[in-house]
Amino acid sequence: MTHRLSTSDKDFAQAFDRLVRGRRESDIEVSRDVTAIIADVKARGDAALADYTARFDDHSLDGNGWSIGKDACAAAYAALSDDLRAALDLAASRIRTYHEAQLPEDRDYTDAAGVRLGARWSAVDAAGLYVPGGRAAYPSSLLMNAIPAKVAGVERLVVVTPTPKGQVNPLVLAAAHLAGVDEIWRIGGAHAVAALAYGTQKIRAVDVITGPGNAWVAEAKRQLYGVVGIDMVAGPSEIVVVADGKNDPEWIAADLLSQSEHDPTSQSILFTDDASFADIVADTVGVQLAALSTRKVATKAWEDNGAIIVVDSLEDAMPLVNRLAAEHLELAVDDPEALFARVRHAGSVFLGRHTPEAVGDYVAGPNHVLPTGRRARFSSGLSVLDFMKRTSFIQLDPDSLAAIGPAAVALAEMEGLPAHAESVRRRLT
Amino acid sequence: MTHRLSTSDKDFAQAFDRLVRGRRESDIEVSRDVTAIIADVKARGDAALADYTARFDDHSLDGNGWSIGKDACAAAYAALSDDLRAALDLAASRIRTYHEAQLPEDRDYTDAAGVRLGARWSAVDAAGLYVPGGRAAYPSSLLMNAIPAKVAGVERLVVVTPTPKGQVNPLVLAAAHLAGVDEIWRIGGAHAVAALAYGTQKIRAVDVITGPGNAWVAEAKRQLYGVVGIDMVAGPSEIVVVADGKNDPEWIAADLLSQSEHDPTSQSILFTDDASFADIVADTVGVQLAALSTRKVATKAWEDNGAIIVVDSLEDAMPLVNRLAAEHLELAVDDPEALFARVRHAGSVFLGRHTPEAVGDYVAGPNHVLPTGRRARFSSGLSVLDFMKRTSFIQLDPDSLAAIGPAAVALAEMEGLPAHAESVRRRLT
Incomplete structure (x- = not known):
């Protein structure tokens, strides 16, 4: 059942500690499987890809196609309803504008000793984006990964995505068209990541691999870090909501469930200084869950990993919030600045009562690829810098x-x- | 023997390909050993550290001390000769100035749609620096890792360094004093990296681990990437020198050997458009090697991994140089700008005839921790950004x-x- 804690509980410290440390690390068996798959792709190339794709995706690459052309992407974009096309266009435009302002400036100067010093930024030659198949095939993810790469100046942008039984997601193709993806290969899983890192007969190697995936994909990226650059080690999604009792409990319950519906391992945590508000939110979550088409996943995530924590004051919550170093943090109060000033570690912060996290997933502009599993202590959301490198120089x-x-x-x-x-x-x- | 190639050789493409691909990846046995060591430190903490340190370093942590105090560092600094202290001070001051200018700017603005957007940078809470013991214990490395961390604003800066038979390197302690290191623990190897990542009873965990080390240390950092941030996967040092026939061959030979003397796996490659200059440099390297106190290491590195490549024109060399994506690149010509404009991938570039790579190792200012093994295709030298993270926000x-x-x-x-x-x-x- 969902954890209900209060800082006045006598075992609060231990219970909170379990919450902080409870997030999973990579599985030793997944790790062994992935090592074997990578070695096989390195040795056998396309033949290995064809075997794995037949086995895992029930798709024959040689028989039914290795790649998806740009014409198919353009057609998928053209086939969108006007509303959806406008929404996707707005998202792409706002993401592009936000990331363009991230482009770093070169340096070139001569100091007092007469030494010329500087740093010059440039894009990587090629980037690979992993796009999951099936339920988690999100066009928004494609935009969030592809647009920063193109803004950075990457000339060759390659998508790999599994197409189980040959099925492709037209929304992903439409997003690929909008973002300017150069190649799409119909492969997924750890073998697709290995193919991008080492290259095969058909697929040229890339320099950086980004994008979400399941445990095998994440482990493959981790193991291949160093052979290529990767965006980060990604885990289950998380939200921490800090809310006073003046919020609409319906809004806060919906925010908590917007993470829970992602995956059974997702985590949603509410901090509030109002015990009766906590009770109402708990009840409201139950009511909303019943009406949700994603209730199976969301219920499991909320019951396994959800938590409501009552604190004496919201200021007191902030050291606990910093220990969690969450991917998403909502500060649902009238004046969020005072709390925000105390935030040391968070992927992205949503300020005030009118900023549901979901706007950040789609249309706000900042990247929705953010550090999970307490990694906001040391890492940042995806940016153009992930697709660039800096060369220093001296004369x-x-x-x-x-x-x-x-x-x-x-x-x-x-x-x-x-x-x-x-x-x-x-x-x- | 040292490779001598010419682009006019009929097997040049294959021979150059071997040179590009010849750099080593991590060893599977090292990988298994490291996995076991990490698990042991995670389970047994300080007891595991004491066991490994007794076994590998012949030093009793419980009997002869776990850590080195700030007073010992201050004393080591005070005991330096005036010349050395001035040299170390100049290096620290120039490194600090260069890295201060890297501090990123926060963003906070409201766009035309009325959406407040921004990004706020902050330092990680704690960083760990690995400092090798023995021959590779370089005070310059300590400065290059510690100063960016302190400039970034890291409050707790922890050094781990092995002290074989209890011996400490006073120059490293002096540099630690100068850089403002907060803790020094007398441990090294993969177990020291694991202790920094997970924490033990005595040593609190850190958020980021940087610094050079042997194959075990590098593999431990690679395996713990994601639990903590790391600087990069580091391999053997490299230099590529692009030089016309008007250079002093003594200078160029010395530059090549300055990499070769680091380690038997180091690589030095000369590109020149003047075949007789190539011959003279080859002979000069031989002469200089004979006089070098580091000749044993340097000879092995030069014979195993060195190369002299004659090209039709230096412009023709640049695509090959980009494929190597070397850590260090010297452009020893009168007007280096034209060649520099064609450089796509390099860690650091040294422009003109009067810029030996070694000035960059010590006193120029830019970081000497740079991507090796072709990783300049996608990664950058160490900077303050490695010790910071960015939180985006939306209102x-x-x-x-x-x-x-x-x-x-x-x-x-x-x-x-x-x-x-x-x-x-x-x-x-």
């Missing part, structure tokens, strides 16, 4: 080398690296 | 929700997520 002339070179010689000799010292000393006149 | 009011909310409702329904749609719809008046 000396005889005078500036004379100014700083002798210190380099002294340090190199101290470290027992005489060839380092020599390479500088020989140039000192 | 709507009833009007701006009315402007963009309906599109979110349409997209959520399209994706089959009714609770998402409800959380927005309920707030639309």
